[in-house]
Amino acid sequence: MRVVWLGLIFAAVGWPCCAQTVLKSEPLILAPYEVAFVQDASCPTGKVLKVTGAIRGLHRRKVCVTLASAQASLATATP
Secondary structure, three states: OOHHHHHHHHHHHHHHHHOOOOOOOOOOOOOOOOOEOOOOOOOOOOOOEEEEEEOOOOOOOOEEOOOOOOOOOEEEEEE
């Protein structure tokens, strides 16, 4: 019984760490292969811009994706 309660406590503490924040503007510095979600006017309603960092000499990859509750939270952060 203790194992079950311990598992539930660890799951409750670890769950918020999996959420991503949606930024208001695209970050200037983004590490290679790092992902940032940006609320951008170029994407249709219900979608956010997914920006993936690239290695030097290549362009960042930008794709509009559907916002899923497990993928990102609606909290905003300052870049």
